[in-house]
Structures are given as structure tokens and as C-alpha cells.
Amino acid sequence: MKNTNLSTGNSIIYPPGICLPKECIKRINPAGKITFENNFNQPLPSLVEATFNKKDNINSINVKALILVNSTFKLNSVNVNQLFSISNFGNCKLQFFIYTSKETAKELAKKREYCNYEAYTIEFSTNLETPLPEGISLKDIKTVQTFVWDIDPKTSRGTETTVQTTD
Template identity: 30%
Template structure:
């Protein structure tokens, strides 16, 4: 895990990568729309919407994630993000997969969010179990200056 320290006029910010290996795809994420909330109920980030598919013929686990990003973090329609894949062993001794979609979130969310579709595949070489055994994955949005993260559990479908 790599740590980077930045200096801010107000305070010192320490950037922290999540556990695992960087599997960021070379393609940029696609902006698929915008949404505005006139009355924010909280400053919490929104959980990603995630679908996961395992293709047995190719031994590929592909993930489609829809994430909501504060419009101030999007420059020229490009989202600066990375994806980390982590393996852990659950209490029953079964290997599990986690994915972290990482970007620098603002301290307070605005009312305007850009919706991105992020498509990636699991790295089978960095997973200690067989991908065919995965029934569920965990996917998180991760703030690099770690104010917050938000995640979801997704069932893996055949496909």
C-alpha cells in the first residue's frame, strides 16, 4: 500500500490507497448522464450500482459499475479514477473478492452528480481461489483522502 502526503492551506491531507492490486483498465470510464438533487438529505456518497458476470468458457469475471461522481471532480468529461482488486478469506475459509473504485471525493457532495459506467474484469492471477467459485463480490467507492467509502454486495451471474 502506498501513502502520499499532500499539504493543504487548511490541513495536511494523507492519501491512502485501498488494499489489493491496481487493475485499472486502460479505457476511460463513460459518462452516461447527470443527476441533480435539489434537497440533499446528507453528505454521504451514493453506493455504486454493480452487476457481475462470470463467463465459464473464457474464465472471465466482468463487472459493470455505475457510480455517481461530484461534478467538480470531472475535468473535460474525464474521471480520474483507479480500481483495486483485493482478495480476502472469509470466516468459513473461502476466498472472496473486493473491488475498490478510487477517486478524490470532495468533503461535501454538491447537488449535481455525473453518472459514470465503469467496466472492468477481475484479474484471475491475483485471486487465490478459482473465479468459478465466486458467488458474490463486494464493490466500494473509496475516497483517497479517506473521508468516506461506500459499498455494496453483488451476486455474480452466469454470462
């Protein structure tokens, strides 16, 4: 069965990487509303904070993201994919792709509202090292890039931030 883009009839393209288990997504909370004078054709960039934690000999990276969604449909679940990459400067980084199910994407599209955006705070963490190259661990990750992934990657936005330590 072929998935189709909700507005143009093109195929839906899902983000790359490994989907984090649902228990890694700690919270998704409404964080308010904002209205702009103009409507944007692409998702707005997220605001992101990332921290490296070592607790009981378990390394993890915790991410808090504030995303803006152009819809009155209430977002109550998301998926997050994780992908390892190397930055332009040769540093190890993780890319996170925040997206919804096809069904939720359809509901969001039905309730798009001109110039009005709902804000959500999403908190998630990862301790997955299995998709990392041999010899690389989470403590080697210097930056994370977080994408609000629309069903069409041409309209997806990414934000890069430095991973802070809790030491």
C-alpha cells in the first residue's frame, strides 16, 4: 500500500534512523499559543536544549524541545528517530527527528489554522548506543540536531545545539 502526501498526492517520506522506544519520550505538554502576522510555508525551527548525563554508569542524552505546530488539533503523541552522523567539523552528532503517525498528520492537516500556532514542549532521552559506530559512545556526542519532520522532508526544519554536561 502506497502512502500519499496529504496535500499533493506524493509519497509520504518517513525520517531516517532508529525509532526510540515510547518510554524514551518522557513528556509532551502544551506550552501556549502564538499568532504571527504571516503564515509560513515550512515548519518553524524548534528551540532545543540537550544535556549529557551519567547516572549509575549509564550514559544518556536528554533533550528538551519547544516546537510550534500550525494546527488546532491537539498533539498528544510523537515519535522520535535517532540517527548518528558527523558534523561539518568532524564532530560526532546525533540527529533526532520528531514526527507523528500518518493518522495524526492527517488530523493536523485538517485543522491547520492561518497564522496560529500551538506550542508544545517535548522531552525525551536516549541511551541507545547500538546504532553508533564501533568505538563511539554517547559521551563522544558533541552536538545534536533536532528536526520537526513534516510528512515531506522538503518542509522539515532542523535546529543544532551543543550537548551540555551535568558535571
